[in-house]
Amino acid sequence: xxxxxxxxxxxxxxxxxxxxxxFQVGAAIRTSSGAVFVGCNVxxxxxxxGTCAEAGAIAAMCAAGEYEIFEVAVIxxxxxxxxxxxxxxxxxxxxxxxxxxxxxxxxxGSMQTTTVADLLPGAFDIEHLKAGTKISGx
Ligand code: THU
Numbered sequence: 205x206x207x208x209x210x211x212x213x214x215x216x217x218x219x220x221x222x223x224x225x226x227f228q229v230g231a232a233i234r235t236s237s238g239a240v241f242v243g244c245n246v247x248x249x250x251x252x253x254g255t256c257a258e259a260g261a262i263a264a265m266c267a268a269g270e271y272e273i274f275e276v277a278v279i280x281x282x283x284x285x286x287x288x289x290x291x292x293x294x295x296x297x298x299x300x301x302x303x304x305x306x307x308x309x310x311x312x313g314s315m316q317t318t319t320v321a322d323l324l325p326g327a328f329d330i331e332h333l334k335a336g337t338k339i340s341g342x
Contacts, residue, residue, distance in 0.1 A: 209234055209277040210309055212242050217257070217279055220244035224251065229280045231257035233265055236272035236301055241265040258292035262299065272301040276320070279309040285316040293324040 209232045217230025222245060229245045243260020258278065265271070276296060280286035285308035288296060296306070300320040309315040321327075 205234070206275065206277065206305075206307055209240060209275060210279065210307065210315075212240050213257075213277040213279045213309070216242035216244045218244075220257070221246045223247060224249075224254075227281055229257035229278065229286070231261040231279075232277045233258075233261045233273050234275040235265060235270040236274055237270060239268065239270060241268065241270070256289060256292050258288050259295055262295055265299070271299055273299040273304055273320075274301055275304060276306040277309065278306065279311070281311055283310055283312065283314075285310045285314060287318075288323060293320070294327065296320045297324050297327045297329070 212232040213230040217228050220228035222228050224247045230242065232240055232242045234240050241261050241264040243257045243264060245255065245257045246260065247254035273296060278286065278288060287308055288306065297320055304320040305317055306320055306323060307315055307317045
């Protein structure tokens with residue numbers, strides 16, 4: 205199963221738009237329904253407007269009406285598996301259903317598996333938000 209996810213991530217990586225970094229990333233997400241959603245990084249001449257591969261896959265998942273991530277694969281260039289950036293860790297945590305494995309793959313096939321929780325210990329979550337939400341008054 206993980207191999208299918210890696211294959212999907214590897215394939216979509218080929219569509220990355222990376223004229224500025226020349227660093228292509230592909231991501232694939234399996235949801236609770238078993239469906240797979242993919243994304244690649246899309247850069248912009250206004251650099252901060254670029255989006256990560258994981259963000260693209262998450263956007264595709266939500267657009268399809270799905271909101272529960274079961275498994276993630278990320279593939280990028282270089283000799284070592286590349287971990288999701290900080291912002292993407294928070295984005296993945298938003299939809300992680302339980303202990304979600306994240307497999308990071310390098311182009312030579314070497315890989316490393318961790319979990320969303322291990323990538324973002326002490327994550328800001330809904331409980332923090334509720335505890336600090338001001339209902340009324342000062
Ligand atoms: N990138 C991703 O797509 N995902 C990550 O988690 C790490 C970084 C992209 C963003 C940018 O297009 C390029 O890699 C270099 O930072």
